[in-house]
Amino acid sequence: MAVVTIxxxxxxxxxWCRRVCPTxxxxxxxxxxxxxxxxxDGCIDCGICTPVCPVNCIHPVPDYTVAPEKLNAAKGAARTFAADQRKLKQDRDAVVERTLARLASLGGAHA
Ligand code: SF4
Ligand code: SF4
Known part of the structure; x- marks a missing residue:
């Protein structure tokens, strides 16, 4: 499996690359x-960082091999990252829904 380098x-x-890297x-x-x-050794070759780089300076290193235990740890970090992102989105959606409901109730009170 390849990894990337800068x-x-x-x-x-x-x-930008650091903000999107799931591991x-x-x-x-x-x-x-x-x-x-x-x-x-923390790279899972997901490719997420490459397209966000504004100067296209992230490149594959095809011949680098990550040891299996390090790769498993990196995959675990990515799963945790994904779960955190899902939770953040659910929390944001809940705030939006509560805000819209509050605004709707205020609108009703003034009608
Ligand atoms: S975003 Fe993906 S490809 Fe880029 S460094 Fe992180 S794990 Fe590797
Ligand atoms: S220029 Fe590219 S590699 Fe450098 S920090 Fe920005 S996104 Fe990452």
């Missing part, structure tokens, strides 16, 4: 020259 010369350190394996300010890096 071209340190091209990275503008915007942070939180993209780190920042770890290189000493204000760029992001991928810690490859």
């Amino acid at each position: 071209d340190l010369e091209a990275c503008i350190n915007c942070g 939180e394996t993209i780190k920042y300010f770890a290189t000493g020259h204000r760029t992001h890096i991928v810690e490859p």
